Amino acid sequence: MSGLRLRVGVFAGVVLLAVAGVVVYLRQAVTADPDGHTPAAASVDTGVAPVVAGAHVVFRSTAPGDGYGRVAVVPVDAPSGPRAFTPASCERVHAVRGTAVCLVALRGLATTYRVKILGPQWTPVSERAVPGLPSRARLSSDGALTATTTFVYGDSYASPGQFSTRTLIGPTGGADPVDVEQFTLRVDGRPVTAVDRNVWGVTFADDDRFYATAASGGRTWLVEGSRSGRTLTALRRTSSAPRCPPTARASRSRNTATCRPGGGASPSSTWPAGGRHRWRRPAASTTRRSGSTTTRSCTGCPATRTARRRATSGPCPPTAPAHRGS
Amino acid sequence: MYVSVRDRPAGPDEAPGRRSRRVATTVVLLGVVSLLTDVSSEMVSAVLPLYLTAEIGIGLLAYGFVDGVYQGVSAFVRILGGVAGDRGRRPKWVAALGYGISAVSRPLMLAANGMAAVTAVVTADRLGKGLRTAPRDALIADASPPGALGRSFGVHRALDTLGAAIGPIAAFALLAALPRAYDAVFVVSFAVALVGLAVLVLFVPDRRVGAGTARPAVREVLRAAAGPRLRRTLLAAGLLGVLTVGDGFLYLSLQHRDDFAAMLFPLLYVGTNVAYLALAVPLGRLADRIGRARMLVAGHVALLLAYLCAAGSAGGPVWTVHTLVLLGTFYAASDGVLAALVSRLVPAHAKGTGIAAAQTVVVLARFASSVAFGALWVAAGRQPALLGFAVALALAIPAAGWLLRRVEEER
Numbered sequence: 080m081s082g083l084r085l086r087v088g089v090f091a092g093v094v095l096l097a098v099a100g101v102v103v104y105l106r107q108a109v110t111a112d113p114d115g116h117t118p119a120a121a122s123v124d125t126g127v128a129p130v131v132a133g134a135h136v137v138f139r140s141t142a143p144g145d146g147y148g149r150v151a152v153v154p155v156d157a158p159s160g161p162r163a164f165t166p167a168s169c170e171r172v173h174a175v176r177g178t179a180v181c182l183v184a185l186r187g188l189a190t191t192y193r194v195k196i197l198g199p200q201w202t203p204v205s206e207r208a209v210p211g212l213p214s215r216a217r218l219s220s221d222g223a224l225t226a227t228t229t230f231v232y233g234d235s236y237a238s239p240g241q242f243s244t245r246t247l248i249g250p251t252g253g254a255d256p257v258d259v260e261q262f263t264l265r266v267d268g269r270p271v272t273a274v275d276r277n278v279w280g281v282t283f284a285d286d287d288r289f290y291a292t293a294a295s296g297g298r299t300w301l302v303e304g305s306r307s308g309r310t311l312t313a314l315r316r317t318s319s320a321p322r323c324p325p326t327a328r329a330s331r332s333r334n335t336a337t338c339r340p341g342g343g344a345s346p347s348s349t350w351p352a353g354g355r356h357r358w359r360r361p362a363a364s365t366t367r368r369s370g371s372t373t374t375r376s377c378t379g380c381p382a383t384r385t386a387r388r389r390a391t392s393g394p395c396p397p398t399a400p401a402h403r404g405s
Numbered sequence: 406m407y408v409s410v411r412d413r414p415a416g417p418d419e420a421p422g423r424r425s426r427r428v429a430t431t432v433v434l435l436g437v438v439s440l441l442t443d444v445s446s447e448m449v450s451a452v453l454p455l456y457l458t459a460e461i462g463i464g465l466l467a468y469g470f471v472d473g474v475y476q477g478v479s480a481f482v483r484i485l486g487g488v489a490g491d492r493g494r495r496p497k498w499v500a501a502l503g504y505g506i507s508a509v510s511r512p513l514m515l516a517a518n519g520m521a522a523v524t525a526v527v528t529a530d531r532l533g534k535g536l537r538t539a540p541r542d543a544l545i546a547d548a549s550p551p552g553a554l555g556r557s558f559g560v561h562r563a564l565d566t567l568g569a570a571i572g573p574i575a576a577f578a579l580l581a582a583l584p585r586a587y588d589a590v591f592v593v594s595f596a597v598a599l600v601g602l603a604v605l606v607l608f609v610p611d612r613r614v615g616a617g618t619a620r621p622a623v624r625e626v627l628r629a630a631a632g633p634r635l636r637r638t639l640l641a642a643g644l645l646g647v648l649t650v651g652d653g654f655l656y657l658s659l660q661h662r663d664d665f666a667a668m669l670f671p672l673l674y675v676g677t678n679v680a681y682l683a684l685a686v687p688l689g690r691l692a693d694r695i696g697r698a699r700m701l702v703a704g705h706v707a708l709l710l711a712y713l714c715a716a717g718s719a720g721g722p723v724w725t726v727h728t729l730v731l732l733g734t735f736y737a738a739s740d741g742v743l744a745a746l747v748s749r750l751v752p753a754h755a756k757g758t759g760i761a762a763a764q765t766v767v768v769l770a771r772f773a774s775s776v777a778f779g780a781l782w783v784a785a786g787r788q789p790a791l792l793g794f795a796v797a798l799a800l801a802i803p804a805a806g807w808l809l810r811r812v813e814e815e816r
Contacts, residue, residue: 086607086608087607089603089607090603090604090607090608093599093600093603094600094603097596097597097599097600098596100592100596101592101593101596104589104592105583105589105592108583108586108588108589210660273783
């Protein structure tokens, strides 16, 4: 072991170099990002109030820098203009006047996710836990109802083409939302009981009815749901899953029309038949932009690909076993 | 820890078969290398879903694709690593290459910005992992007295699992201190991997395995690895593997049953790892005493019980915890134990290949099992699928026991 001393020396050098490298990098990262944390519950940015007084767009900013992940607003007629940042940070957000639903991730040993209901000052008025990675948040046009969609087993053991969503709907701020996947799904009058049902893309029509996309066995349907009857009724089959639910649409202020199938603003008529087209704005729009809010377009929409992977499609992502050892 | 470097090395000089309370220094060092490498890789994989979906904006579906890619790559390269280690008779350097590739992939993560780049980087990491596993296990086997192989692998797997537990904690602690500093996670991960690589290169003895001076031909290595005893063992491992539902599916099943598990989904992995960590050494020692083949079979009984716990309709924390403990027991009684078993069934110059063959059989069999289980779940439902696999496993366990009878005595 003559070279032992040399090797210990080299090893000490490597460790020193590694530690020094990390320290230098972290110091530089800290100075580059002096205010990494959003000031929690800070007062509303002075710029926000005038913007929200008029027609505006609410979105989650993904521009690098301090505002990353923050909810921001711009006037609807100047969408590329300067942003006014609210104090809220969300993974997903949807807002109507005076109320917003915000899905947040709390990073920790086990990252957990919560849904927060934000009041007029963009501060939380209520919150509770949701299972899984945030995918989509929706409010009804009057803000009374909330729908959240999360990926439940979306984890490192996920396999191609397999995903599962959990979509919960209920009164905004209520403690016990219901899981839409537990509703009875009927296609052509027959109940579908397969376990791989997934439901996402909820759009509320009124206090009871809503529209959504349901999927099972690689097929997807536009469904009309009833909260009171706990049913989902297929209205039409979509030839392939839409690339995105029609999220870019302005969901609207209190007095405008509700969604109607075939009536322009319903998901059915606006979803493209092929996966790649963009959502088309209906000719006779039922939405006006007056006091409205819009959401960011969605990312991470569930499952365009399930349809093509029937063989292994299941409710269940993990087809690959966990590996042990390295 | 149960072992420390302060123990005098049992080392290569120890008379084979002698019972000793010490574990070879090489084994501990390789355990430390694995610990550091696992801290490094688990740091990245713990934040990867969030990083990809929240920062880069890749959908989760696409992430599933990434994951699928690297599982496949890992299985294929494994055999390659085993043969290369045996053929060059310097398994240390094949292992070092594997660890090195994974380490280098970390800083590349910083630059990777699109789907293709992320896939390439993740694939490189898995490639390194596949390459290093078999030669490293061959080194462990080579450095351990035959009578203490189970314990040596147990010590190594315990250190390895400890690293896997520290990794996510470190990553999220870092993210808590520096929000969104995913780049910092990658940088720290790289630094840790480098230190691990340095331990391997500088301190693990570069042992020549096998006898003689000539390089064995590939064909010779493969022939040696395909002896009748190994064939029976591979058959048994394949049979059991085909009925081994991936732990992801079991977690899924728990999650379907109750919200307790759903909220704590990421913690389920931690629970299993804690049980694995605690039991790897004791069960490895027990395997040395009662026979590794027997321990392997017994481990699958724990798996069978885990199926039953997960299949029951009653939910709640108690059943969830039981399932996780049984699953951890299964891993502790099967993973390192299989490597220990196989390393005694092949000649010294084909150890890496033999271990790689067994691990590849298990990986492929489990992959087939997962596809079958997923299909059964969709067709029949969660509970019938689990119970069906439980019944099949109950039949396969005695069959495997029969295949493995006296496999260890014939030497």
